[in-house]
Amino acid sequence: MLFDRILSRLIRRGTLTVRYPDGRILEYRGTDGPGPSAGFELRDWRTVRRLCSNPTLAFGEGYMDGGIVPMGCSLYDMTDLMVLNMMEGGGHPAEKVMEWVRWGRRHLDQLNPASRARRNVAHHYDLNGRLYALFLDRDRQYSCAYFPTGEETLEEAQLLKKRHIAAKLHFDRPDLEVLDIGCGWGGMALHLAREHGARVTGITLSTEQLDVARGRAAEAGLSDRVRFELMDYRDWKRPVDRIVSVGMFEHVGIDHYKTFFRTVKGALKEDGVALIHAIGRSDGPGSTNAWITKYIFPGGYSPALSEVLPAVEKSGLWATDIEVLRLHYAHTLAHWRRRFAANRDAIQSLYDERFCRMFEFYLVGSELAFRRMGHMNWQIQLTRKVDTLPLSRDYMLDAERKAVACPREDA
Structure with missing residues (x-):
């Protein structure tokens, strides 16, 4: 046989x-x-x-x-x-x-014009909103959390992720204007407005996420500082002080990396700072698992840094800081997997048994990709000018310590 x-x-x-x-x-x-x-x-x-x-x-x-x-x-x-x-x-x-x-x-699979990008996003992110509330943290952060020790709760680790990214964006003065590319349900944009006095525009291709994000801004009393738009990143034309993108780059498509980073450069003011956070692979270029492509993320791909950095270099941007987060997403997915199991009956009432099995397999396979298969997360900080930021990384650590010492947002 x-x-x-x-x-x-x-x-x-x-x-x-x-x-x-x-x-x-x-x-x-x-x-x-x-x-x-x-x-x-x-x-x-x-x-x-x-x-x-x-x-x-x-x-x-x-x-x-x-x-x-x-x-x-x-x-x-x-x-x-x-x-x-x-x-x-x-x-x-x-x-x-x-x-x-x-x-x-x-x-061919990652050819991603705006119309196809919107369909791909809708496939996964326009599911019933209750689904994500049943296994994500309270802020609905659907991306890698940050676990300095590995012992943090999911809520703690997701808050630390937002603080970690904000520290790299270097909020050295209030009222900075921020573009959040792929804003999800709005948690990062609301955090930056609340904690750093930023004025944020979040853009997404998900109608479900857009409605939730707008409702959250209104509920938080931040509609005057945070707005959300249904928009492709390629349609943004106005320069801003800061750009953040968390968990969106995996959907850009390898043939569009040059366009993405040219857009980031064009959207940054001369003294602007950008932070891109995405899933990557440590063993060089590859291809997306066939099951993931068919059922979870059509058009998605987690690139090696060797595929990303040439596009950064050609854009004329400075890569001023690169960090690799190794097992942080494995810890995140383990939390999601346990929460999904605890709420399985409620999730099955939204869909059916086959959907639950599909999502269970997705969460398990994704966790193992980070534990066994060389996947990781990378964060690249970008500027237009060589002298935009302080000479050492101390300002990042200082900002995170200050956020811990003087918290304004509950974990």
Whole structure:
């Protein structure tokens, strides 16, 4: 049986137990060292055949449709064992072929004119608003939190993330004008207005996020300092003092990086500062997982810094600070995964069982991407001029310490 031979080659560490549709139970033991144990049941031969021909897509779809069921373990344990062995070099012949296909298609898949960008955003961000309230923090920060020790609560870590980014934006005077590209539900924009006296315009392509953000600004009494618009970043024409973009760059598309950074440069005043925060990969250029592309983020891609920095250089901007956040998103996703599980019944009432399985697989796979597969977050600080900012990073640390000592926003 082909799938049996594939698993015999794939499992190099740990032990995988598989129950096949005919009732046979086979065990695959790795010989390259210790590892975790897990198992799953394959409930139909169609799932087995699909795992042989398109494993990355079929594994996620198999779990969603009930053709793959964890056996004696959790979804996380099952997926972790498979990911560990894929990364150890066992590989899957068909997956290697599909990786080449995805690589060849990636420029086409990430072609992202404004009309397509809006459709891609709507696919994930225009879901029922209650969904995100059931597993995110109170501020609905849908991006990597900041865990200095790893012991912070989700609310604490998301507040620290906002402070960390604000410190890099260098609010050295009140009333600075800020452009928030990809503003989500408005949390960062409201924070900058409340904590730093900034005047902020947040832009998004999600109608759901736009409505929530506008309502939050009004409720907070900040509508005179914060406004939100349904707008593509390429349509922004007016220079501002600061630009922030958190978790949006993954949706820009590799053929549009030059346009993005040219737009940032054009939108910054001469003494302006920008901070871009995004997911990246540590092992160089790649392609997006087929299941993620189909079900979660069509057109999305997490780039290596080697793909980003050439576009920064060509734009004429200064990269004045670069930070890599390694396991911070893994901690964030673990919090989201636990909150999703705690509220699963409520989420199922909004959608259905298949949707819950899809989202569970997304959260587990994403967490493992940061724990096992070389994903990370990067933050790049940008200026137009070489002398815009102080000579050392001390001002960032001072700003964060001041925010902790004199908090104005509850964690």
